[in-house]
Amino acid sequence: MAIPGNKDTRDGIIFALPFLLVYLVFMVFPLGFGLFISFFNWDILSSGAFAGWANYRRLFQDELFFSSLWHTVEFVLITTPVLMVLGFSMALLVTGNSPLRKVSENVFFIPYILSMTVVGTLWAWLMQRDYGLLNQIVRQLGGEPVGWLTNPKQAMWSVGIATYWWTAGFNMILFSAGIKQISKEIYESSQIDGANYFQTLFRITIPLVKPTAALCLILQVIASFNVFGQVYVMTGGGPHGRTRVLTQYIYEAGFRYFKMGYSAAMAYMLFLIILVISVIQYAALGKERS
Numbered sequence: 001m002a003i004p005g006n007k008d009t010r011d012g013i014i015f016a017l018p019f020l021l022v023y024l025v026f027m028v029f030p031l032g033f034g035l036f037i038s039f040f041n042w043d044i045l046s047s048g049a050f051a052g053w054a055n056y057r058r059l060f061q062d063e064l065f066f067s068s069l070w071h072t073v074e075f076v077l078i079t080t081p082v083l084m085v086l087g088f089s090m091a092l093l094v095t096g097n098s099p100l101r102k103v104s105e106n107v108f109f110i111p112y113i114l115s116m117t118v119v120g121t122l123w124a125w126l127m128q129r130d131y132g133l134l135n136q137i138v139r140q141l142g143g144e145p146v147g148w149l150t151n152p153k154q155a156m157w158s159v160g161i162a163t164y165w166w167t168a169g170f171n172m173i174l175f176s177a178g179i180k181q182i183s184k185e186i187y188e189s190s191q192i193d194g195a196n197y198f199q200t201l202f203r204i205t206i207p208l209v210k211p212t213a214a215l216c217l218i219l220q221v222i223a224s225f226n227v228f229g230q231v232y233v234m235t236g237g238g239p240h241g242r243t244r245v246l247t248q249y250i251y252e253a254g255f256r257y258f259k260m261g262y263s264a265a266m267a268y269m270l271f272l273i274i275l276v277i278s279v280i281q282y283a284a285l286g287k288e289r290s
Contacts, residue, residue: 041259069273082164091179092205119230120162149238152242163227167223171220214281218281225274227245228248231243
C-alpha cells in the first residue's frame with residue numbers, strides 16, 4: 001500500500017510506525033479491553049458473562065472499596081504537602097550559591113533512581129521492630145521500640161516517610177528547572193533595591209515559580225493516588241488492612257480472586273476520580289494564574 005504525501009512525510013510515517021504499533025498494542029488496546037471487560041463477570045478461565053453496570057453498582061456497596069479509597073486519600077494528604085515543600089526546599093539549596101550544591105543535587109536525586117522494590121525492602125528493614133536501625137537508635141536514646149509498620153496509627157505515616165525519601169528528588173528537579181528560568185536580572189535588581197533573602201524568596205521566587213508548582217502538584221497528586229509498590233512491599237496492606245490502598249485492592253480482586261471485570265471497574269473508577277481531581281486542580285490553578 002502506497003503512503004500518500006511527499007518523501008519527508010512518508011519517511012516520517014515509516015519511522016513512527018514501530019512506536020505507534022507498540023503504543024497501540026501496549027496502551028490503547030489494554031485501555032479499551034479493560035473498559036470492555038468491566039461490563040462482564042470474567043474469571044480469565046471462562047468466556048465471561050455480560051453484567052452491564054453491575055460491577056459499577058457493586059462498588060457503592062463494597063465497604064472494602066470505600067476503606068481502600070479512604071486509605072489512598074489519606075496517603076495523598078500525608079505525602080503531597082510534605083513532598084511539595086521538600087522538593088522546593090531542596091531546589092532552593094541546589095540553585096543557590098552553596099559550594100555543595102552539585103553534591104547536594106546528586107545526593108537528593110539518587111534515591112529516585114532506585115527501584116520501588118529496593119526502596120520498600122530497605123525501609124522495611126530499617127523500620128523492623130526487633131532489629132531495625134531506627135529502633136536501635138530509639139533504644140540507645142532510652143525509648144521503647146516503635147511498631148513503625150505494625151502499629152495501625154503509625155503504619156501509613158511510616159510508608160509516607162519512605163516515600164518522602166524516595167520521591168522528593170523528582171520534585172526538586174522540577175522546581176530547580178522553574179527557578180533557573182527566572183531571569184538573573186530580576187534578582188540583581190532586587191539586590192540593588194536592598195531586598196534581603198526572604199523578601200526575594202517570597203516576592204520573586206515563589207510568585208514566578210507558581211506555574212512549575214502547579215505542574216508539580218498535579219503530578220504529585222496523580223502519583224500518590226496510584227500508590228501501590230511501597231505499600232505492598234513494606235506492609236502488604238496491613239496491619240489489619242490499615243494501609244490497603246485502592247490500587248492494591250484492584251490488584252487483589254483481579255489477580256488473587258480473579259474477578260477481572262470487577263477489578264477493571266474499580267480501575268476505571270480510580271481513573272475517573274484522578275481525572276476529576278486533576279481537572280479541578282488545573283482549572284483552579286489556571287484561574288489563579290490569570
